[in-house]
Every structure is written in C-alpha cells, then in structure tokens.
Amino acid sequence: MLFKQQVWLRQKLLVLGSLAVGSLLYLVARVGSLDRLQPICPIEGRFGARGQAEFPLRALQFKRGLLHEFRKGNVSKEQVRLHDLVQQLPKAIIIGVRKGGTRALLEMLNLHPAVVKASQEIHFFDNDENYAKGIEWYRKKMPFSYPQQITIEKSPAYFITEEVPERIYKMNSSIKLLIIVREPTTRAISDYTQVLEGKEGRIKLITSLRSWQ
C-alpha cells in the first residue's frame, strides 16, 4: 500500500516537474523572440543615458497626449517646452514623386519612435511666397519633438520645381532626400485622375456660384 502511494507521488512530482520545466523553456523562448523584435535601428543609442530612462513607448504616448491637449488649447506652449519639446527643421524630406505613395511612406516612417512627421505638406521650397517668409516660418510649421528625434516632411512638388535643390542645400547640405517611385503609366493615370477631379470640382463650384448671382 505504502509502495503504491510512493509510486503515485513520484508520478505526480514528475508531471509537475515537467510542467515547470516546460513553462520555464516557454518563457525563455518568448523573451528571446521579443528581443529579436527590437527595431533594426534602436533609438536608445540616439538618446543617451537620460533618454534611455524616458524612451521609447511611454514617453512617446505621453508626448502625443500632451500635443493633443496642446492642439485643443488645454496646455500652453510653455508647458510643452517644459518637457523639452522643440520644433526642429527636417533632417529628411520626401521630395516625391507625386502619386507615388509618398503619404504611405511618410506614415510608415512615422511609426518609428525616432521619427516625427509634419502632418501637412508645407510647400516651403517650391512656393516663392512661402519661401520669402523665411526659415523661421518653416521651422514653426514643424511638429514638436524631442531634440534627438528626426523631423520629416513631404512635399512631392519639390521634385519638379527648379529652384528647390539649391534652396534645400542652402538650409542643410547633408539632409536626406527620399524619393519613392511607381510604375510610370499607373502613376500618370493616378495623377491625371486627381487633376481632372480637382478641375471638375472647381468648375462645379464656379457654376454653382454663378447661379447664385
């Protein structure tokens, strides 16, 4: 009887032991795979010792929340500045091509915690009127970011405007210019459709305004 109980106990211990070892192996494997999911270009290196404590995700979420409140008018510019947030000139610009998927590229780059996008096309370098407003005007159009982050903007018109290369070079001769291309026929059709849609929209607006007179 005693012998039977001992065997039963040993079997139970064996099952529990293998369960514990199995769970341990699973945890080790999972932590290993999480390690491999780290970004290819880890941002910690860019942020130095202080940044390491703040980054990546929690500080980023906090910053996005802060900026959201700032846009709603619930937080002052001074409070934003208190958190070391600044408006920086871009270190990379998506210059084109139009209808090549520039928006998609910008959004994808913006997923990286070290990148902050300007949400609108600024048209600073291709539009003489905007360019005449000066570099400070351009900087003020940029989103708030941490000094170690990279600001990025996109204006596909930069690719087809003659004055642009010289103007960008004057601002920063080592800036990264990004270009995305698309199968030419599909791109041209897409571009043509957009222009036509815009023109038709404008004609409809003018006709309806005239009918008011």
Ligand SMILES: Nc1ncnc2c1ncn2[C@@H]1O[C@H](COP(=O)(O)OS(=O)(=O)O)[C@@H](OP(=O)(O)O)[C@H]1O
């Ligand atoms: N990943 C990927 N691959 C291929 N094509 C893509 C991709 N992402 C976006 N798109 C298509 O790109 C078109 C929009 O391009 P842009 O964002 O550059 O447009 S714009 O110039 O800023 O108006 C738009 O094309 P159309 O659908 O022909 O309008 C998008 O569908």
